[in-house]
Amino acid sequence: MRSGLLAAYAAWILPWILVSPAALPAGQATAEAPPNVVVILADDQGWGDFRIHGNANLETPNLDSLAQQGARLERFYVCPVCSPTRAEFLTGRYHPRGGVRDVTRGGERLNLDEYTIAQAFQAAGYATGLFGKWHNGSQYPYHPLARGFQEYYGFPSGHWGIYFQPPLEQNGEWVRGTGYITDDLTDRAIRFIEGNQGRPFFCYLAYNTPHSPFQVPDRFYDKFRDKPIELRHAGPEPENIDVTRAALAMCENIDWNVGRLLESLERRGISRDTIVIYFSDNGPNSTRWNGGFRGRKGSTDEGGVRSACFIRRPGVIPAGRKITQIAAAIDLFPTLVDLTGIPCHPPKKWDGMSLAPWLLGQRDDTVDRRVFSHWNGRVSVHTQRFILDHQGRLYDLENDPAQKVAVQSQFPEIAAELSRAVATWRKDVLPSSRDDRPFPVGYREYPTTYLPARDGVPSGEIQRSAPAPNCSFFTHWKALSDTVTWDVEVHTPGEYEAVLLYTCPASDVGSLVELSLGESRVTAAISEPFDPPLRGAEFDRVPRTGESYVKDFKPLVLGTLRLSPGRGALTLKAKEIAGEQVADVRAVVLRLLP
Secondary structure, three states, X not given: OHHHHHHHHHHOOOEOOOOOOOOOOOOOOOOOOOOEEEEEEEEOOOOOOOHHHOOOOOOOHHHHHHHHHOEEXXXXXXXXXXXXXHHHHHHOOOHHHHOOOOOOOOOOOOOOOOOOHHXXXXXXXXXXXXXXXXXXXXXXXXXXXXXXXXXXXXXXXXOOOOOEOOEEEEOOEEEEOOOEHHHHXXXXXXXXXXOOOOOOEEEEEEEEEEOOOOOOOHHHHOOOOOOXXXXXXXXXXXXXXXXXXXXXXXXXXXXXXXXXXXXXXXXXXXXXXXXXXXXXXXXXXXXXXOOOOOOOOOOOOHHHHXXXXXXXXXXXXXXXXXXXXXXXXXXXXXHHHHHHOOOOOOOOOOOOOOOHHHHOOOOOOOOOOOEEEEEOOEEEEEOOOEEEOOOOOEEEOOOOOOOOOOOOOOOHHHHHHHHHHHHHHHHHHOOOOOOOOOEEEOEOOEOEEEEEHHHOEEOOOOEEOOOOHHHOOEEOOOOOXXXXXXXXXXXXXXXEEEEEEEEEOHHHOOOEEEEEEOOEEEEEEOXXXXXXXXXXXXXXXXXXXXXXXXXXXXXXXXXXXXXXOEEEEEEEEEEEOOOOOOOEEEXXXXXXXX
16 A cells, blocks of 8 residues: 555655635626636736836737726726735635635635635536636645635645746646646646536636746747836835846736637637636735836735736627726626626625626716725725725825825815724724634545645744745754644544655665654654755746745655544654754645545
């Protein structure tokens, strides 16, 4: 049994393995021919990273065509960072309601009692597929295959450390990606569309670019390598022109890939039967031109939360329509329910509203609603005209979109009203307790659980390979008192094969390691050296500052744990140390045996 399983693991020795709706508007889908849905989400692409928004530094003809052939939401808001926006799109609800409090170490997980847009479309008979970055939970049942997606190809973490031939997950198995990640994800999405010609499909294409590390193929970067950057960041913060060049090249690569997908819809004669939505998850990841808005990724100001949003369905959504009604990621779920006419009765109330009447040309007025943005305790609120920032300063966005002059003294009643609204929102939405969710282990539907370094807690001298946990591995394991623990909850009692993903130079071979949970423990010696080089720097256009470099990791079968249901600390430690250090560790893998 062990040798067979070890052979299976060895086959995928991969780099750093991680492991009630509104009535249907007139003229919309009939039961006989429900429209397909393609949702494309970029990662860290700012509002200003589009030619149609006035950025002459780059060309984005395919993305611009979505706005020209469909509708452009002029005032569309997302969250300041990645996982919260993804959760709000998935649920139609503000992200703290669903337990999303962080971007790593478990805080990115979407609560299991939340109902997702993928579940709604799957229940309506749609084929559902996700291709790309998930970032709302890695372990089943937080995993996308338990949240309404029937097909999954991508990575569940917050960011990835290498974009060329990366390790990616395909329906629970780890495989080697093909070529550049954005191209590969688009290929997979097109393949999914081609394979579901006979039924409606819901395709979620979640790119992880232009998020750092800044890697992009030569054919896109060469244009920008020595290109003068004419439009520059307008604020006092310095702009790194090399980062700007790389990010813009990555945006042009996205545009090319979106063009390939749109051409595929056209070639198959289903463009008019398909709703396509494009948006980004937060503001730009560097100080570059962004329309003069204040703030960038991580900020609750306009530049951190205002995103492009283009929605197209030829013949149904009027071409070239510009919608000034403020809108947000929480609106996309109810909007798509209306536009497709699927039956949907979410168990929890949406915070968003349907934008279908504006998209269909049935409304041109505006509703002076409030849209809240939150990150790391900071809250801002938008109305149709104003923003109250996280410091309580009021700005008139109609006349001052750059937030240069605070106007609370001119509009004291509005400032006071919005301050009260923020206080109420904080009390109603923000969690009052710390995140106390363990990592689930052991489901028959998904027997293999990856517990990556990202989710572990090191002690003693053990360090992460980089400041950002998402892509890290553990290193500097040098003392018998050093440990790594994972807070886990075992779902199914039984025997679990335990595997350590490690690297170790020949000079350090021979250490004895132990993995334990409760009274059950296994020990094994690291008897084979495996010391591959770090990878990733050879593709970087700009030296990275947060993400770890990557390397291959070797599986070592530690033994079989007999586990009972319940919560406990899965603990990794050394019993004997043969050299200067024990090993570097990417993950522990637990597999529920038949």
